[in-house]
Amino acid sequence: xxxxxxxxxxxxxxxxxxxxxxxxxxxxxxxxxxxxxxxxxxxxxxxxxxxxxxxxxxxxxxxxxxxxxxxxxxxxxxxxxxxxxxxxxxxxxxxxxxxxxxxxxxxxxxxxxxxxxxxxxxxxxxxxxxxxxxxxxxxxxxxxxxxxxxxxxxxxxxxxxxxxxxxxxxxxxxxxxxxxxxxxxxxxxxxxxxxxxxxxxxxxxxxxxxxxxxxxxxxxxxxxxxxxxxxxxxxxxxxxxxxxxxxxxxxxxxxxxxxxxxxxxxxxxxxxxxxxxxxxxxxxxxxxxxxxxxxxxxxxxxxxxxx
Amino acid sequence: xxxxxxxxxxxxxxxxxxxxxxxxxxxxxxxxxxxxxxxxxxxxxxxxxxxxxxxxxxxxxxxxxxxxxxxxxxxxxxxxxxxxxxxxxxxxxxxxxxxxxxxxxxxxxxxxxxxxxxxxxxxxxxxxxxxxxxxxxxxxxxxxxxxxxxxxxxxxxxxxxxxxxxxxxxxxxxxxxxxxxxxxxxxxxxxxxxxxxxxxxxxxxxxxxxxxxxxxxxxxxxxxxxxxxxxxxxxxxxxxxxxxxxxxxxxxxxxxxxxxxxxxxxxxxxxxxxxxxxxxxxxxxxxxxxxxxxxxxxxxxxxxxx
Numbered sequence: 144x145x146x147x148x149x150x151x152x153x154x155x156x157x158x159x160x161x162x163x164x165x166x167x168x169x170x171x172x173x174x175x176x177x178x179x180x181x182x183x184x185x186x187x188x189x190x191x192x193x194x195x196x197x198x199x200x201x202x203x204x205x206x207x208x209x210x211x212x213x214x215x216x217x218x219x220x221x222x223x224x225x226x227x228x229x230x231x232x233x234x235x236x237x238x239x240x241x242x243x244x245x246x247x248x249x250x251x252x253x254x255x256x257x258x259x260x261x262x263x264x265x266x267x268x269x270x271x272x273x274x275x276x277x278x279x280x281x282x283x284x285x286x287x288x289x290x291x292x293x294x295x296x297x298x299x300x301x302x303x304x305x306x307x308x309x310x311x312x313x314x315x316x317x318x319x320x321x322x323x324x325x326x327x328x329x330x331x332x333x334x335x336x337x338x339x340x341x342x343x344x345x346x347x348x349x350x351x352x353x354x355x356x357x358x359x360x361x362x363x364x365x366x367x368x369x370x371x372x373x374x375x376x377x378x379x380x381x382x383x384x385x386x387x388x389x390x391x392x393x394x395x396x397x398x399x400x401x402x403x404x405x406x407x408x409x410x411x412x413x414x415x416x417x418x419x420x421x422x423x424x425x426x427x428x429x430x431x432x433x434x435x436x437x438x439x440x441x442x443x444x445x446x447x448x449x450x
Numbered sequence: 451x452x453x454x455x456x457x458x459x460x461x462x463x464x465x466x467x468x469x470x471x472x473x474x475x476x477x478x479x480x481x482x483x484x485x486x487x488x489x490x491x492x493x494x495x496x497x498x499x500x501x502x503x504x505x506x507x508x509x510x511x512x513x514x515x516x517x518x519x520x521x522x523x524x525x526x527x528x529x530x531x532x533x534x535x536x537x538x539x540x541x542x543x544x545x546x547x548x549x550x551x552x553x554x555x556x557x558x559x560x561x562x563x564x565x566x567x568x569x570x571x572x573x574x575x576x577x578x579x580x581x582x583x584x585x586x587x588x589x590x591x592x593x594x595x596x597x598x599x600x601x602x603x604x605x606x607x608x609x610x611x612x613x614x615x616x617x618x619x620x621x622x623x624x625x626x627x628x629x630x631x632x633x634x635x636x637x638x639x640x641x642x643x644x645x646x647x648x649x650x651x652x653x654x655x656x657x658x659x660x661x662x663x664x665x666x667x668x669x670x671x672x673x674x675x676x677x678x679x680x681x682x683x684x685x686x687x688x689x690x691x692x693x694x695x696x697x698x699x700x701x702x703x704x705x706x707x708x709x710x711x712x713x714x715x716x717x718x719x720x721x722x723x724x725x726x727x728x729x730x731x732x733x734x735x736x737x738x739x740x741x742x743x744x745x746x747x748x749x750x751x752x753x754x755x756x
Contacts (some may be wrong), residue, residue, distance in 0.1 A: 158658060159651050166650070178684030179691065179712060202570070208639035209646040240563075241639075248635060251618060258619070268620060279552075279559035286552040293549035299469055305612030307469070357682075365724045380682050425683050427650065431678060434658040435672070437672050 147444025150437050158434065165430045169422035174385075178423050183367050184384035185393055187352050187374025189402035190327060191224045192393075198326035199231040201314055201349070202285075203340055204246040205238030205280075205332040210356050216382035216416030217331050217354035218249050220389065222265065223415075226253070227408055230326070231315040232271040235295070235380035237280040239335045243273050256412060272300040272315045280336050291322045323348025327373075330354070337363050345371050354381065379424050382417035389413040482743055485561075505748040512746035518544055570595070598633060605630035674718060681715030 146150075165285065180188075202221070206214030225232050236242035250271065254264040265271060274295050277283035286294035292311065299307040311314050318324060328349045330337045333356040350373050355363050355423060357378030366376040376385055392407030393399050407413075492500060517540070521666075524541045526672030533539040574588035603625050609617050616622045663669050680686045690711040698704035706712065744750040 152564075153658070155655055157454060158654055162654050176685050177688035179687055181712065182716070192656060207642055208635075209642040211639075211643055244634065245639070251620070254618070255620065267615070277556055278563070281558045281561070282552040286549060289545075289552075290550050294552070296549075296571055297469060301609075301614040303615055305615050307610075309469075361723055361727055364719055364729075365728050368720050368724050378682070380684065383684065390472035421684065425685060427654075428679050431657055432676065434654055435661045435676075438658045438661065439663050439672075 145448055147441045147448060150441030151445060152441075153437070162427065162430060164424045166423050169426050170419075172422075174422040175418075176425060178383055178387055178421075180381070180384035182398065182399075183364075183375035183377065184381050184388065185374075185397060185399050186367075186401065187354070187376050187381075188224075188385060188388040189393060189399065189405055190350065190352055190373045191221070192228070192405045193402070194228065194230055194326045195326060196229050197231070199233055199319060199324075200225060201325040201328045202232055202234045202246075203238075203323070203328070203330040203332065203336060204234050204236050204242050205330065205334060205336045206356075207239050207241045207245050207333075210333040212416055212420050213356045213379050213382060214331055214333055214354075215249055216379065216420075217376055217385070218246065219253060219415045220376075220382060220385040220417070221329060221331065221354065222250060222253055223408075223411075223413070224389065226257075226265040226270070227411070228409075232265075233274060233310070233315050233319075233325075234271065235274040235277060235283070237277040237283040238332060238334045240276050240278075243276050260412075263359055266303070268300055268302050268313050268315070272310050274298045274300075274310055280339045281343065284336075285310070285338050287322055288344045288347045291324075292320060321348075321360065325349050327352060332356075333359065335359075335362075337418050338366075341366050342369055379417060379420055382415065383421040384415050384417075386415055386417040508748055511595065511747060512742075514544070514547070516746075518548065567595075601626070601630050601633055674722070677711070677714055677718060682710050687711045 204218065206218070208431050222232065224230075234243070234246050236246070250265060250267075251433075257264045275298055277286075283294065289392070295310055295316070298310045300310050300313060302308050302313075311319070322328070322344060328340070328344065329352045330340050331354045335355050337355050337359060341351060351371065352374040353366075353372050354376040355378075357380075360377035360381075363372070363375055363377070366372045376382065389408050389411075390413045391409070393402050393405035395404055399405075495503070509561045521544060522537060522541055524538065524545055527545065528540070531542075533542045570591070574592055576582075576586050577681075578592070583661045608624060608626050617627060620627075620631075638748055661675070662671055662688065663672060680690075694706055694710045701707075741750070
């Protein structure tokens with residue numbers, strides 16, 4: 144077997160072993176990767192930092208742990224910013240029945256970190272509520288766009304006293320009468336619910352922003368380019384961008400004519416899944432490039448020999 | 451009819467009930483039984499009678515959304531306001547009915563969950579009872595399903611009332627909360643993540659075998675993909691852009707700035723990728739419209755046939 148043929152026929156198991164090694168090593172060796180946040184992420188951060196304090200954000204949380212690297216990182220970054228800026232959050236899900244529980248668990252983890260540091264927690268009922276799961280994403284988005292009071296009617300949440308009360312009696316939703324009363328609507332998703340939200344809710348007076356997985360990024364980008372969504376975080380790079388922006392803020396060097404200079408939260412616990420997994424993503428993408436190059440060198444050598 | 455739909459709005463009336471009350475549960479039970487009875491009757495009806503019923507229901511359901519989007523909408527409607535003409539009467543009717551129709555639509559989607567459970571049970575119970583090939587896996591599936599359901603409800607019940615707030619802090623958890631956490635977060639969610647991560651192996655293997663320079667088109671695709679991959683690597687982007695800045699000595703007006711990885715990937719994203727996806731979406735939209743019209747008017751007859 145010639146060198147070209149050998150390079151073209153590396154067995155699958157060898158590729159898999161190399162992938163396991165390449166993906167695992169960076170998890171144990173923390174590396175700070177230099178990075179330049181891209182415009183959609185800067186716009187997302189700028190949008191969040193310019194929300195009025197005390198206002199309410201509506202979050203469509205449509206992710207589960209299958210995409211936790213990206214989606215959980217996006218969720219954590221969003222909640223940390225809202226928590227620090229004293230902005231309230233109403234969460235609903237229409238993509239997966241597991242999503243509300245996953246969102247509650249993610250907030251519980253963040254609250255444990257806050258408790259451990261002796262900081263104020265993000266409290267259910269007073270700071271955030273979950274409206275629950277809606278089994279039909281299209282119908283749910285339509286209902287929210289038409290009348291958010293009707294759409295969320297009958298939904299209850301636990302009060303600090305332990306009783307269940309209508310979500311619209313909570314400090315989070317008591318001033319909300321229509322969807323345009325939310326200061327921003329964010330969608331964190333690994334599925335088509337981002338597109339459904341834009342199709343049904345865009346134009347109803349509420350600004351939209353998305354934090355989607357890398358797979359859903361290309362589908363969401365046209366909506367960012369057209370200005371239908373204010374900001375966009377895509378995949379793990381989007382999470383890493385957000386974490387970096389939380390640390391540094393939007394600096395003069397980023398040349399953002401839209402936002403100017405926006406402060407960050409230096410020294411606070413800004414590190415999350417983005418910083419944790421970005422080196423792994425680097426290593427895996429590098430391996431992908433090497434594999435493609437090796438395959439093509441093999442093809443080239445084999446062709447040259449055949450001639 | 452308009453009054454009937456208005457009655458189903460959040461205020462308490464015959465069609466709803468106090469959250470968690472016995473009356474509400476009774477109504478839910480009766481509605482479920484009535485629904486099952488209607489489906490049974492429909493299934494028993496002769497096929498000649500069944501088809502017009504299905505066609506009629508499909509048409510009326512579709513007509514509602516067609517009217518919702520194309521009929522003039524009430525602007526700044528005040529509570530108790532009466533319609534002045536036919537157009538406004540219809541628009542008020544649609545406005546009032548919308549919440550109910552979306553709720554109905556959500557309920558129908560929820561019933562699919564029940565259908566899924568029924569389907570799982572019928573397939574796997576049959577396989578277990580007949581000891582068919584791999585019946586052990588079916589047993590594991592059913593035990594897992596019922597186990598997770600039971601544990602989930604037990605945990606949910608333990609969190610009702612005052613305990614709910616106390617149990618927000620894991621230091622106050624009881625045994626069932628730990629068990630639920632272990633099964634939901636420790637097992638189910640991690641298995642979910644593990645299944646998804648397997649894709650990485652396929653992507654690497656497929657890229658190695660399929661991404662070859664075989665033609666001009668394949669080369670363009672390969673180079674474009676390479677640039678996009680590199681743009682996702684912050685370190686490469688940082689070094690590349692830094693090198694360009696070094697060449698231009700940070701001159702913001704230099705033409706060389708267009709060769710920054712950020713700029714190339716942005717151009718690819720906005721000009722090539724965005725346009726292609728818009729084209730695909732447009733085609734998909736037209737196809738969905740055509741298919742929607744065929745289904746709405748019951749012209750689509752091939753569904754379900756081999």
